[in-house]
Amino acid sequence: MDYLLIQMLNGVQLGLLMFLLAAGLTLTFGIMDLVNLAHGSLYMMGAYLAWTLIGVTDSFFLGALLALPATFLLGVAVEAVVMRRLYARDHLDQVLATFGLILFFNELVRAVWGPAGKSIAVPAFLAHTVEILPGVLYPAYRFAIIVVGALVALLLAWLVARTRLGMLIRAGASNRRMIAALGVNIELLFSLVFGLGAVFAGLAGLMAAPISSVKIGMGDDILILAFVIIVIGGIGSIKGAFVAAMVVGQIDIVGRAFLPDFLKTFMSSAAASSAAPAISQVLVYVLMAGVLVWRPTGLFGQRN
Amino acid sequence: MVEPLLRTDRLVKRFGGLVATDTVSIDVRPGEIHALIGPNGAGKTTLVSQLTGNLAPDAGTIHFAGRDVTRLPTHARVRLGLARSFQITSVLREFTALENVALAVQAHAGHSFRFLADVRRDETLRAPARQGLDAVGLGARADTLASALSHGEQRQLEIAMALAGDPKLLLLDEPMAGMGGEESQRMIGFLQALKGKRAILLIEHDMDAVFQLADRITVLVYGRAIASGTPDEIRANTEVRQAYLGDETAEVA
Amino acid sequence: MAGLLAPLRTPRGLIVALILLVFAVLPLLTQAFDQRYLLSIGTRIVIWSIAAISLNMILGYGGLVSFGHAVFFGIGGYAVGILAANGLQSGWLQWPVAIAASVLWAALVGALSLRTRGVYFIMITLAFAQLVYYVSAGLEAYGADDGLNISRSRFDGLIDLRDKASFYWLCFVLLLGTLWFCGRFANSRFGFVLRGAKSNDQRMMALGFPVFRYRLAAFTLSGAFGGLAGILLANEGAYVSPAMMSWVKSGDLIVIVVLGGMGTLFGPLYGTIAFFVLEESLKPLLDLVHKGWGEYWQIVFGPMLVLIALYARGGIDSLLGRRHG
Numbered sequence: 001m002d003y004l005l006i007q008m009l010n011g012v013q014l015g016l017l018m019f020l021l022a023a024g025l026t027l028t029f030g031i032m033d034l035v036n037l038a039h040g041s042l043y044m045m046g047a048y049l050a051w052t053l054i055g056v057t058d059s060f061f062l063g064a065l066l067a068l069p070a071t072f073l074l075g076v077a078v079e080a081v082v083m084r085r086l087y088a089r090d091h092l093d094q095v096l097a098t099f100g101l102i103l104f105f106n107e108l109v110r111a112v113w114g115p116a117g118k119s120i121a122v123p124a125f126l127a128h129t130v131e132i133l134p135g136v137l138y139p140a141y142r143f144a145i146i147v148v149g150a151l152v153a154l155l156l157a158w159l160v161a162r163t164r165l166g167m168l169i170r171a172g173a174s175n176r177r178m179i180a181a182l183g184v185n186i187e188l189l190f191s192l193v194f195g196l197g198a199v200f201a202g203l204a205g206l207m208a209a210p211i212s213s214v215k216i217g218m219g220d221d222i223l224i225l226a227f228v229i230i231v232i233g234g235i236g237s238i239k240g241a242f243v244a245a246m247v248v249g250q251i252d253i254v255g256r257a258f259l260p261d262f263l264k265t266f267m268s269s270a271a272a273s274s275a276a277p278a279i280s281q282v283l284v285y286v287l288m289a290g291v292l293v294w295r296p297t298g299l300f301g302q303r304n
Numbered sequence: 305m306v307e308p309l310l311r312t313d314r315l316v317k318r319f320g321g322l323v324a325t326d327t328v329s330i331d332v333r334p335g336e337i338h339a340l341i342g343p344n345g346a347g348k349t350t351l352v353s354q355l356t357g358n359l360a361p362d363a364g365t366i367h368f369a370g371r372d373v374t375r376l377p378t379h380a381r382v383r384l385g386l387a388r389s390f391q392i393t394s395v396l397r398e399f400t401a402l403e404n405v406a407l408a409v410q411a412h413a414g415h416s417f418r419f420l421a422d423v424r425r426d427e428t429l430r431a432p433a434r435q436g437l438d439a440v441g442l443g444a445r446a447d448t449l450a451s452a453l454s455h456g457e458q459r460q461l462e463i464a465m466a467l468a469g470d471p472k473l474l475l476l477d478e479p480m481a482g483m484g485g486e487e488s489q490r491m492i493g494f495l496q497a498l499k500g501k502r503a504i505l506l507i508e509h510d511m512d513a514v515f516q517l518a519d520r521i522t523v524l525v526y527g528r529a530i531a532s533g534t535p536d537e538i539r540a541n542t543e544v545r546q547a548y549l550g551d552e553t554a555e556v557a
Numbered sequence: 558m559a560g561l562l563a564p565l566r567t568p569r570g571l572i573v574a575l576i577l578l579v580f581a582v583l584p585l586l587t588q589a590f591d592q593r594y595l596l597s598i599g600t601r602i603v604i605w606s607i608a609a610i611s612l613n614m615i616l617g618y619g620g621l622v623s624f625g626h627a628v629f630f631g632i633g634g635y636a637v638g639i640l641a642a643n644g645l646q647s648g649w650l651q652w653p654v655a656i657a658a659s660v661l662w663a664a665l666v667g668a669l670s671l672r673t674r675g676v677y678f679i680m681i682t683l684a685f686a687q688l689v690y691y692v693s694a695g696l697e698a699y700g701a702d703d704g705l706n707i708s709r710s711r712f713d714g715l716i717d718l719r720d721k722a723s724f725y726w727l728c729f730v731l732l733l734g735t736l737w738f739c740g741r742f743a744n745s746r747f748g749f750v751l752r753g754a755k756s757n758d759q760r761m762m763a764l765g766f767p768v769f770r771y772r773l774a775a776f777t778l779s780g781a782f783g784g785l786a787g788i789l790l791a792n793e794g795a796y797v798s799p800a801m802m803s804w805v806k807s808g809d810l811i812v813i814v815v816l817g818g819m820g821t822l823f824g825p826l827y828g829t830i831a832f833f834v835l836e837e838s839l840k841p842l843l844d845l846v847h848k849g850w851g852e853y854w855q856i857v858f859g860p861m862l863v864l865i866a867l868y869a870r871g872g873i874d875s876l877l878g879r880r881h882g
Contacts, residue, residue: 029676035676035679037808082863085867086866086867089866089867091622091675091676091679092616092622092811092815093866093867093870094866095622095624095679095808095811096811096812096815096862096865096866097862097863097866097867099808099811099812099862100858100859100860100861100862100863100865100866101859101863102808102859103855103858103859103862104855104856104859104860104863105859106855107853107854107855107856107859108856110853111853111856220804220805224683224684224687224804227680227683227684228680228684230680231677231680231681231684235676235677270697271697271698274695274697274701275695275697277691277695278691278692278694278695279695281687281688281691282688282691282692285684285685285687285688288681288684289669289681289685292669292670292672292673292677292681293669293672296672296673296674296677297673297677298677356763377767378762378763378765379762379765379766379767379768382763382764382765383765387763388763390759390760390763394757394759394760394763395757395760396753396756396757396760396761397756397757398752398756399752399753399756403749407749407750407753407761407764408764410746410749410750411764411765411766412765416746416747416749416750416766416771417746417747417771417774418745418746418747419738419741419742419745419747419748420741420742420745421741421745421746422741422744422745423744423745423746423748423749424744426746465764469764469765
């Protein structure tokens with residue numbers, strides 16, 4: 001039972017990381033109608049910037065804290081140089097241009113930081129375990145990710161539901177022309193939202209760094225999962241992204257943790273441990289296919 | 305008593321709390337022009353969308369050519385002979401006028417799973433398409449891209465496309481919208497010539513045109529059909545005067 | 558004869574004829590100048606052109622932004638590879654099986670994804686391609702992540718695919734066949750329905766076309782040719798791996814189609830040539846500017862894609878003047 005609980009917590013932790021990534025994506029989709037493949041590059045840049053800044057400041061906390069405004073500025077810059085010109089274009093142009101951005105960022109990282117991956121150590125103040133239930137130990141760092149992720153999710157929920165910015169975001173998701181009619185400075189709103197999405201992506205990237213590694217293309221695979229999440233949740237819906245991220249997180253982790261034992265009952269041990277991650281990935285896509293057959297615009301997407 | 309070609313029976317469509325189509329029963333008989341009028345927001349477009357199969361009604365049935373078509377998809381209704389033109393001009397802009405009509409002819413010439421023969425040399429499509437263009441007076445513009453046609457010409461092209469499959473019923477959604485006086489007169493003349501040959505359900509704002517053309521008129525207000533009858537009966541109907549014609553009464557009479 | 562030569566009078570026709578002529582004799586040229594490396598690039602250009610033409614069928618003519626087209630490299634390739642690994646090396650068996658597998662997968666994915674539109678369609682095609690990618694990476698018996706070395710398909714007594722020149726010519730003939738089919742297809746009844754639906758699918762439905770069925774058929778057809786390209790790619794390198802269907806390859810294929818000119822017959826061919834030439838020339842060019850920079854050619858290539866998306870949507874084909882017909 002303890003094992004199951006710990007794996008489920010790992011699922012929650014992965015789900016929250018993916019939610020951070022998906023939230024920015026679904027906002028830019030919903031408001032700007034922008035397909036941004038390069039969102040994963042911001043995740044990667046967040047991790048690399050954090051690696052450098054942690055090295056410079058010699059403090060995980062300080063470095064991570066400085067990396068957030070840095071990714072914000074990077075996001076705003078990317079928005080101003082490239083994205084702004086893409087809003088009025090069709091999806092194909094957006095796919096093409098942001099695909100170009102991915103190539104650019106991946107290569108830039110290779111040129112600046114070198115081809116080898118980097119690692120960020122778990123900060124000393126979190127390098128222990130916490131007793132979440134009597135007798136059940138859980139790594140403090142992973143627990144911290146859950147806390148931070150949950151706080152950000154709450155902050156976002158509050159932002160969208162209660163503030164003027166959130167009102168504009170909701171209005172924009174359902175009707176872009178309406179915000180223009182309200183006399184809002186759209187350019188500012190868009191660059192703010194894009195910057196915000198970049199910060200969330202960067203935060204996810206740097207928090208994930210100590211448990212995986214900082215490497216080129218690290219954002220690309222998880223980005224596709226984030227796309228799956230917003231498609232399942234419904235494009236433009238923060239709530240949908242959250243629900244879908246939680247479900248996908250559970251499928252992924254629990255699948256990896258329990259499938260091998262199950263598979264070993266009818267295949268070789270080596271084959272089972274190799275097939276299990278593949279099968280849990282496949283399950284995620286099967287879920288997506290099922291949702292779309294049932295609801296072609298996702299669980300919480302707008303239907304016309 | 306002639307069997308009606310199109311008949312709706314207590315059709316209902318709701319959008320949330322709003323009842324856009326409120327138990328509407330109308331019919332169109334073979335060869336007649338039946339006009340559907342009503343102020344903006346009366347639910348005309350919603351009703352048309354249900355007739356064409358773009359929207360599914362919440363209750364009620366639609367019969368066409370002796371069949372219940374309520375659950376039939378758009379393309380199947382077209383096959384049975386229900387053709388439409390759009391309120392907002394809807395032609396294939398990247399194709400020539402002739403190709404537009406040829407595609408409409410093709411839609412009725414069996415399946416299109418033919419991959420090799422060149423459609424640009426296919427006289428079984430092009431000859432009737434040319435006739436169709438001539439019939440609406442666009443013969444000289446056959447090789448012009450649809451996007452380069454004037455607004456009025458695009459409306460004519462729409463009619464030619466709708467007529468290409470030799471439909472039993474023509475559903476015209478504001479065919480005169482955005483047309484100048486002269487163009488409107490030409491369109492009225494053209495529809496007049498069709499009268500008796502084809503059933504037409506006409507949705508139109510231009511009252512002069514409606515009263516000139518229609519055999520029968522149904523008035524839709526807030527999703528309900530408040531009156532139905534000959535142009536004279538509609539003119540004389542007090543409820544219609546109050547609810548809809550209002551200040552225009554003098555003009556119409 | 559005069560009719561056949563007529564296209565040569567336009568610059569466009571002349572360029573196409575020249576390109577095809579060079580491709581037709583490429584093995585002779587590379588042998589004469591002793592540049593075997595160029596023949597291998599040429600072979601890959603021909604194979605990628607077939608894949609790009611197949612993507613153009615749905616992307617260019619149908620307006621369907623499929624972001625998972627490289628999956629057909631993988632399905633075609635793995636069908637050959639798995640059969641070969643099990644001792645079934647006859648091309649007469651492998652190739653039809655590979656095409657059938659591609660067709661089946663395309664029909665399944667198409668049936669699910671064509672119910673959606675816009676961004677959803679892009680993401681779903683991408684996600685289904687990833688699904689196959691992960692499955693192939695999980696095939697322990699067939700090399701998993703590392704891929705699988707295979708022996709080439711055998712057409713005993715007919716052609717030996719191990720001979721580089723023979724294999725190249727086979728690919729070239731298949732490219733000609735694909736071009737021929739695509740040219741006919743684009744102006745057929747079917748092609749017009751597909752292009753009409755790209756222009757205005759509501760109107761096409763109102764005309765009485767069951768648009769979904771035609772799109773599904775096009776998607777499936779496109780998958781068949783994509784699978785063919787996969788078969789050839791597997792035989793080219795005598796190797797299959799999950800990397801051949803990574804999503805970056807799907808992105809590359811979109812780049813190629815747009816770069817060459819969407820919805821044009823020869824656009825995918827121009828696009829593939831330009832793509833490979835850029836890749837091969839940017840490296841030495843950058844190295845010339847500063848030694849060592851060539852390695853990072855994508856820093857230049859990435860922004861080039863951004864510029865193409867923003868300012869050059871007509872592609873190379875539009876540079877050659879107006880199309881006739």
